Amino acid sequence: MFQNKKFIYFALASISILFLVILWFRPTKDKNQKDFEELTNAPISSLNGSLPDLPLDYEDSKLSSFTVEEISRIMVEKYGKYIDRPSVQIALLEELMKELPKLYPNDWVKVLHQILGYAFPDKALEIFRMSESLYAYNKFREANMSKLGLMSDQARKEMMWKERYRLFGEKADEIWAMEKKMNNVTDALKRIEESPVGSVDAKLNSYEKVLKEQFGKDLPRILENKRQQLTDGFVVSVQKDLKVLSYSARKSALREIRETMGMDAAALARWDALEEERERGWQNQKKYSEMRTKLLGKKSSLSPEDERSLDSLRKELFGEEAEIIKNEEASGYFRATEERVYGLN
Secondary structure, three states: HHHHHHHHHHHHHHHHHHHHHHHOOOOOOOOHHHHHHHHHHHOOOOOOOOOOOOOOOOOHHHHOOOOOHHHHHHHHHHHHHOOOHHHHHHHHHHHHHHHHHHHHHOOOHHHHHHHHHOOOOHHHHHHHHHHHHHHHHHHHHHHOHHHHOOOOOHHHHHHHHHHHHHHOOOHHHHOOOOHHHHHHHHHHHHHHHHHOOOOOOHHHHHHHHHHHHHHHHHHHHHHHHHHHHHHHHHHHHHHHHHOOOOOHHHHHHHHHHHHOOOOOOOHHHHHHHHHHHHHHHHHHHHHHHHHHHHHHOOOOOOOOHHHHHHHHHHHHHHHHHHHHHHHHOOOOOOOHHHHOOOOOO
């Protein structure tokens, strides 16, 4: 019986020690989180007088070149017109929260609070609270990076959106509205890619409709910023359709795609010339590869005479690149094994 009591006392003592160790080593809030909490209820920073004027070339300089007051003025210039939009507030915060820790490593949260007060006194508290949520969101992503990387796309999206809604509420839909729209475009491209071989024109019309549905009147602006990305996405999705076309028909189809995506006449002419250059390159590569295969036959290596024949053919087909190609092959790399992506290489 005495032995049983001794065992119980020992077990209780061990549990108590373990509990204290857990308390001691459990994650605690970092300094930045404490600063956020402290400043959330602090008075908004006010500025005596107006914000300073900026030099005409201020956009060419780094934020480290400016005072806190000047940085505040820069933020007004860049984001002030649409500062009521949550997506714009996030863009503002992402810029400041990227740069300020480099400039003020020990108290950047306090400087952020000060800048928001100077730049947007009427909305400073709202935006500062959003910055606290953004900091928490970034910490969440860092802590779960490995876990998220192992998830399926759907599971990862669900987890990310759950955390976004928890931290930002309904504003999350507006903050990440562009991401949602781009995801819808990506889904449409996947459907096009998985569809049977068919008319490039019909698929292009379908794609254009999706873009208009997603971006509406903002489509010209979106194309201005993402034209190549959106064009390349479609070109990749119709590879099997382009592959069955003759060179002439494929070139016309690629021109139609680029024209539909808003490229001007000069750009279309440059792309036409590039397509001709690429076609010559691939045809020369095919001709060279066929000759090399023929010379090699069933042999394990080429004879000196075969090598001279290939040297001559390389110079004829590839000009200045001939020596580069020869060195590539000597190292075991053969360009003929590359996959052709029509319209991209």
